[in-house]
Amino acid sequence: MKLKLIASFFLLISSFAAFSQEKQNSSVVEKGLTKVSVMYPFAEGKTFNMEYYETKHMPMVAAFLGSNLVKYTIEKGVASGIPNQPLPFMAIGTFYIKSLSEYQAAIGPNRDAIRADFANYTNTTPVILVSEVVR
Amino acid sequence: MKLKLIASFFLLISSFAAFSQEKQNSSVVEKGLTKVSVMYPFAEGKTFNMEYYETKHMPMVAAFLGSNLVKYTIEKGVASGIPNQPLPFMAIGTFYIKSLSEYQAAIGPNRDAIRADFANYTNTTPVILVSEVVR
Numbered sequence: 001m002k003l004k005l006i007a008s009f010f011l012l013i014s015s016f017a018a019f020s021q022e023k024q025n026s027s028v029v030e031k032g033l034t035k036v037s038v039m040y041p042f043a044e045g046k047t048f049n050m051e052y053y054e055t056k057h058m059p060m061v062a063a064f065l066g067s068n069l070v071k072y073t074i075e076k077g078v079a080s081g082i083p084n085q086p087l088p089f090m091a092i093g094t095f096y097i098k099s100l101s102e103y104q105a106a107i108g109p110n111r112d113a114i115r116a117d118f119a120n121y122t123n124t125t126p127v128i129l130v131s132e133v134v135r
Numbered sequence: 136m137k138l139k140l141i142a143s144f145f146l147l148i149s150s151f152a153a154f155s156q157e158k159q160n161s162s163v164v165e166k167g168l169t170k171v172s173v174m175y176p177f178a179e180g181k182t183f184n185m186e187y188y189e190t191k192h193m194p195m196v197a198a199f200l201g202s203n204l205v206k207y208t209i210e211k212g213v214a215s216g217i218p219n220q221p222l223p224f225m226a227i228g229t230f231y232i233k234s235l236s237e238y239q240a241a242i243g244p245n246r247d248a249i250r251a252d253f254a255n256y257t258n259t260t261p262v263i264l265v266s267e268v269v270r
Contacts, residue, residue: 035210036216037216054269054270058270073268073270075170075267075269076266077264077266078169078266079265080262080263080264081171081173081265082263088174088263088264092264127215127223128216129212129224129227130213130216131210131211131212131224131227133208133209134189134210134211135208
């Protein structure tokens, strides 16, 4: 009985340790990474199908990137933060990667497939920003 | 002894539940939040002092936002992701917030102080995007 009690405490402590570790890793992961942000400008008559983008396009591109991809995010443009200004972007998809050269090597042979898929969800031409996570 | 064993199992189960919750929150913490992205366009003759922005301007604005601010990030524009295109943005600062109306209420009375500080680190006029984190 005493042994069981001790064993359950060990399990308790090790599960605490494991979860704390995992939590810490997820909160500091971004600094120093490279971001590739694909930004879809808004303009009169421009459309964007978020459902297709989220369930088909982004997973396809993410699969090309393999372990160089740390995570990817999707955001939906809602408004300009400046009153009486038009919405700057309808959507932004961002890849957080470890290496830009590896990213380019992975995208290169798949560029045509990626571009051909654009027509399935938008009629706007994206602006692409490569940036470095400072904080 | 039996009671202690039962109590320790309860503790074990409840700590698992608490940590899973926290872990889930930290790995998906961004989904559903509002982002306010302040984007500084690049153009010939435009400058940006990242050191001032990181150590003075962003902490000042963050302090105005209080507990509505979940986190803020800073990125430094490096290049366009499209060959032979100019750099779209020199820098982007992003506030991840719970409530847009609370954000506006907090920024309103401090808008003049925030704008007056722009001249200390840049001569470009930012584009501001309000967006919703989809993923």
